[in-house]
Structures are given as C-alpha cells and as structure tokens.
Amino acid sequence: LAPSDYHLFGPLKRELAVKRFDDDEELVDHVRKWLQNLDGSFFREGIYSMLWQQQRSPSSEKSGRAPLASRRNTNSSGSLVSSILTYGCETWTLLADTERRIQAFENKCLRKLLRISYKDHVTNESVRELVVAYVGLQEPLLATVKRRKLAWFGHVTIHDSLSKTILQGRVEGKRRRGRQRKAWCDNIKEWTGMAMDKLVRSATDRDAWRQKTDSSALRSPRRPHRSRD
Template identity: 80%
Template sequence: MQDTLHQHSPTISIGGRPICNLRFADDIDLIAGSQAELQVLTDRLVASSKAFGMEVSSEKSKVMVSSERVNDASITMDDEPLELVHKFKYLGATLHEDGSSTVEVCTQIALATAAFVKLGKIWKSSISFKAKHKLFRSFVSSILTYGCETWKLRADTERRIQAFENKCLRKLLRISYKDHEPLLATVKLQKLAWFGHVTRHDSLSKTILQGTVEGKLRRGRQKKAWCDNIKEWTGMAMYELVRSASDRDAWRQKTDSSALRSPRRPHRSRD
C-alpha cells in the first residue's frame, strides 16, 4: 500500500485528515472523491501487488457509489469492468450506499432468527427458564448484536429489534419482561461503550467519528448521523459527550442509565 499511495493526494478528508483507504489483513477498501481518482488508485494497487508477486481478485472486487449527485461509476481492473453494487459485505458487516443500517439490522435479525429456530428443541425442553434465557443471550442475542456499535438506529430499526425479541420471548421462552435486560438496551449499551472507547484514544476511528467532511450541507433536513443516536440517548451535546467520555467510570454510569432509559414515543425518523 505504501507503493500504491506514494505521492497520491487524496481528495477526501475528515477533520482535516486525508483518507483514501481502509485496511484490515487482506481486505482493502479504496476511497476516492471521483471516478478518475478511484481508477488511478485501483491501477496503482494492481501494479504494486504484481510487483510483489500478488494478485487482486477482480471477481471479489466491487464498486459502490455513495453520493447524492452521482449514481454510477465505471472502474476497470486489468481491463475487466468491476461490478457496481448498492451494498456489499466488508468485515462481516453489510454496507449500503446511502449509509443507513437498515439492511445490516435486517440481516442480523434473519441470522439470529435462523439460530433461534435451530435451537427449537431446547426452547421446548423442561430446563429452567433461567437456563433458556442464558442460552438465548449466548447463541441468539450475540448474533443479532454483532457489529451493532456501528449501526445508525432509526425508529423503524428499533421497532424491528424489539419485535424480534418480543416474538422470541412471548412464543418460546415465556420470560417476564422484569427478568431480562431488553435486547435494544444491549445494542444501545454496546454502541455507547464503543463511543467512549474511541473518544479516549487518538485513532483513525476517532477522526472519522468526530471529524467533519469538507463541503456544504445539502438543503433541507439532514440525514441522521451516527452520533445523533448518542446525543438523543444521553441528552448531551457533542462537546459534553467528549468531555464526559474521557472519564471511563463516569461514562460507564452514564451509558448504563441511558441504555436502560425507557424509549420515547416513536417519531418521524430521518433517513
């Protein structure tokens, strides 16, 4: 990647920090502000990989456009056009072109439902409700909440999570609401905890989470941002959140009370 990015000037910056790629092991996500820039980065990556005896799979490589003005891009790899998609999986999470988390939430609910059905014999067995609930949290809830720290929750996605849990508990587990921690509260708790963790470390995640992208805001109502959930659940402004999250113990107490707070009446959500 050092050879690929040599003397390259990214056109996208967040919080004043240029960003043109995300990497984890052999998974590389190239980011560009234009089709021409993305094509240059792709060509450089292929050339650099070949120089070290490696190949980039064109079959597994996809192109996704996230823009309100542009909805198409033609990128090639070794003269072979790459598939343009509206969503794709990266590190186990489904990313959508509009930045929403609805598809990812629905995917995890489907996987959790499948796991729940497979354990049908256990739910119908004579073991204690307490043991069933522990198994439910270990083998079902853990699947649904995978990667939930990055979700952007809207009123409709919150209802989906609550409906899934209610169906499971009502039809099979028959556990009183007083005997368990709501699944939605678990999602909120993990997301709040991740905000605190990122805030206390100087990393790329912190830059992306708290930084701003250059350019003008679109006209009309703005889309709901990831941090809007944190502000709504805690009732705090961003500067207060940053200051509060710097104290680990104080933030943990704040997240517990915010996650378990009764949800407000659903209102018309932003996209």
C-alpha cells in the same frame, strides 16, 4: 372466548354454586357485576397459572420442546440468538423503524421460548413479566445495543485513532437541502441528552461514562410528534 379467558371458569363456577336465580337476565346481570368487580391481578395471576399448567402438560414433554423454566435456556438463547443479532451493532445508526424491529424480534423470541401464541391474546408486557418471574430481570435487547454503542463511543473517544478522526471529524462543504439523515452520533446525543462537546469531555472519565452508559441505555426518550401539515 379466547384461550386466555379459560381461567375464569373455575372461579365463576364457585361463585354461581351458592346462588339462585329466577331467570336468565338475573344470571347475566350477576355475572357482569362479578366481572366488573374483579381487579387486574386476578386476570394476570389466572393467565400465568394457566400458562404454567400448559407448559407442564404431558403433550409438551412428549414433543421435546421444554418451556422456558430455567436460566440455562435464557442464557442459551442469548448466546445463540442475541449474540448473532447484535454482531457489529456498535456501528449501527438506529432509526425508529429499526428500534421497533429489534423489539418485535425479541418479543417473538420470548413468545417462542414460552410457547405463547399471539392468538392467546397475551400482551408483550405480560410476557416480559412472566420471563422475570421465571428467570429474573433481563436486560432488553434494544438496551444492550444502546449500551454497546455508548461503550464504543467512550472507547474511541479516549484513544487517538483513525476511528476517532472519522467519528468526530468534520467534512468541508455544504450540506444538501432538505431533512438530513440521522448520523451515528445523533443516537448518542439523543440517548444522553448532551451535546457533542460535553460528550467528549464526559467520555474521558471512564467511571462516570460507565454510569452514564448504564442509565442512558435503559432510558427511552419520548420522540417529538411531527405534524404532516
């Protein structure tokens, strides 16, 4: 059994207290049927209750490491960790591996704040649901990076500057052979689903571009599968 299965003992004890069995096989069959009839909410609520009791235990208070129980802790994490991580993220060119690293780092930070180990067999989705239950809905770190990149694109587009010339300019000559490296603007086109000429026209309207930024930052387009044949 994993530590995340310990919440089963109480309900199972109450279930078996009023039953009588002739042999061990009948007991095993009854327990298996009981587990199969349980829905997902039973396990989710049991794990959350177990984690909450663990965080309120005297050992956690003596250690001085308070769990994530208030919005103040989350704000402190955002100001001390996320702000350093996302410094200059407007200039990043996000690859698939970069996005996975950002998500993995955020999940690791949330688990540290909640004091949930990977050995507890708690999924990342359950960890995020627990964060929402404690402090409310939070913007994912990857969505923050996307939103800041999109906002910077709109800022550069509506002003005549050297940054706009570099960003939207073209270099003379031929492109090298083989697959081309992903450019900075490729992220913007991928997240919005728009061509460059439409992006430039859309960015001139600030209100519409803000709405486009918010919707595109939270959207995760499905990447096409590339065969190795």
